[in-house]
Amino acid sequence: MAFSTVHFLCFFLLFLGLPAARVTNASVDPCNAFSDGSGDLSVIPIYAKCSPFAADHGGSLLDTVVKMSSNDPHRLNYLTSLVAGKPNPNSVPIGSGNQLLHTGNYVVRAKLGTPPQLMFMVLDTSSDAAWAPCTGCSGCPSAATAEVNPNSSSTFSSLSCSTAQCAQARGLTCPSSTTASPSPAACSFNHTYGGGSAFSAALVEDTLALSSDEIPGFAFGCITAVTSGGASIPPQGLLGLGRGPMSLMTQTTSLYSGVFSYCLPSFRSFYFSGSLKLGRAGQPGSIKTTPLLKNPHRPSLYYVNLTGVSVGRTRVPVDPKYLGFDPNTGAGTIVDSGTVITRFVQPVYEAIRDEFRKQVKGPFSTLGAFDTCFTADNADNAAPKITLHMTGLDLTLPMENSLIHSSAGSLSCLSMASAPNNVDSVLNVIANLQQQNLRILFDVPNSRIGIAYENCN
Structure with a gap:
């Protein structure tokens, strides 16, 4: 008997730990294998x-991400306007x-x-x-x-x-309070x-x-x-x-x-x-955390204290003023789900990029927002890992979170960038590409953010 699509899908779902009984000849829809009835x-x-x-x-995936990240400047402009405008903390827009x-x-x-x-x-x-x-x-x-x-x-x-x-x-x-109205x-x-x-x-x-x-x-x-x-x-x-x-x-x-x-x-x-x-139930019992900071001028943003960045075993030299949290200017580092690639203020990014280039054989080219693209037969082995140092937590990014590859060839790019030239940003933004396949916990009552490795796929 031929190995049908249904047989393959059943085998694949069993490999992932999902019940193959959900797949039938009448309905082969892998999207329905994930329901929201479990509380998640x-x-x-x-x-x-x-x-x-x-x-x-x-x-390729690289082309898609380049296209998506081309919209990041709009996002950075918005985030910058939040921290710079100092709006009334008790008044928020729709x-x-x-x-x-x-x-x-x-x-x-x-x-x-x-x-x-x-x-x-x-x-x-x-x-x-x-x-x-x-x-x-x-x-x-x-x-x-x-x-x-x-x-x-x-x-x-x-x-x-x-x-x-x-x-x-x-x-x-x-209407003004003096306007007469029946309702x-x-x-x-x-x-x-x-x-x-x-x-x-x-x-x-x-x-x-x-x-x-x-x-x-x-x-x-x-x-x-x-x-x-x-x-x-x-x-x-x-x-x-x-x-x-x-x-x-x-x-x-x-x-x-x-x-x-x-x-x-x-x-x-x-x-x-x-x-x-959502809620305390089902959250990781053991997870490394870092303090959640609060900007009184824009309290909704999730700030963390980024103290440094390492490329491989080298801690890159960065003036602390580019990392420090300043509620008066809004400077610091936030965790954001709406930005595609992590953005650092220019001096921080350039220090990371220059150290990365030292440890990887060039030549390097530019593609969209990525200015450090290179060709290697096995880029994951050629490239150093990047670690984000936060108070109480060191996050070593999985290689898929710091490098993005072209499926059409051997081109790979460091998947981070500086704030765009036309955005006067004081923010470092840990974006969604760098958060993938991690469990990110937001615990507002206890003023902390937790991060743990997890296969989200």
């Missing part, structure tokens, strides 16, 4: 086959500036409303709120999109200007961004379902119109995991205690997903 949420690369946004980008642009690297399944409506929402640790497109949204992305239909949910309601949630959000448009006005938003990108939203609440948990009265932005830049907005919305008053973790403190972790799968994982664990 699947974390899916947005271009993976199990994502509704999957697309054939062509070329969506702010380039936060809406190019953050779609990983999505999670979420359900909104009663009965539940399935959405694939972008996971973002540097966002303070959630938002989703609503039915009839003008200018919202049309490709592979879903919209929340308020008329189909028995638990949907708009929030008025008199609610506490509305007072916590910037950019609201409400409280709806809390709505109009945002305009550099480059002409703008959207309008209403603050609403509905039941949010994550895995087997239901969260009634969850407040989020219901997008009604995008006047420009719509192609760059994640089609099914965003789920913010920051520490602001309207973030998922703040709205669910009684349920999840301000604790979550994720394990991001490699961009190579076209069929398989990582996981998002």
Whole structure:
């Protein structure tokens, strides 16, 4: 008997420790092998086959990452604006500036409303709120999109200007208190961004379902119109995991205690997903941690104290002022799920790059954001490992997190970069490519971040 696709898939799932009984001749769908009924949420690369946004980008994985990382300057601009603007810490926007642009690297399944409506929402640790497109949204992305239909949910309601949630959000448009009105006005938003990108939203609440948990009265932005830049907005919305008053973790403190972790799968994982664990249950019992620092001007960002970087056995010489945490300027190092490749301020990156080049035989070439690409038959053996030193924790990056290879040849690149020349950034950003196949624990009550090696694929 011929060895069929079903037989192969059953064998492969058994190899991964998954029940082959899930695969039948009637339905050969590896994406269905990962359900969210176990208490974990699947974390899916947005271009993976199990994502509704999957697309054939062509070329190699290196080409795909180069294309994705070309949008990082928008992200760095947004993060820099957060730490430089010193906004009111008790006031957060539904969506702010380039936060809406190019953050779609990983999505999670979420359900909104009663009965539940399935959405694939972008996971973002540097966002303070959630938002989703609503039915009839003008200018919202049309490709592979879903919209929340308020008329189909028995638990949907708009929030008025008199609610506490509305007072916590910037950019609201409400009538003056002297305006006579038979009922409280709806809390709505109009945002305009550099480059002409703008959207309008209403603050609403509905039941949010994550895995087997239901969260009634969850407040989020219901997008009604995008006047420009719509192609760059994640089609099914965003789920913010920051520490602001309207973030998922703040709205669910009684349920999840301000604790979550994720394990991001490699961009190579076209069929398989990582996981998002919410709450204390199921978190690693033993994990190395580093203190979580807090910027009072922008408390939602997850700062850590990066004290140095080693390339191989050599600790690179870096002036401490480029690494130190400064709440007045926002300088320091954050862990961010929305940036693709780790970015250092220029003096730090150049010290790392120069030491890396000393230990690897050139010549070197440039490809996109990567300025240290080289050809080697076995690049993993030729290249030194990179270690990020943090208070109480030394993270030696797996080779796949510091080197990215072309599947079409022997070209490999150091998968880090400096902040773009047009971004006046004081931030070092540990990005999602460097977090892949690691369990990252965010424990806000205990002011710590934990990191452990884990196969997320």
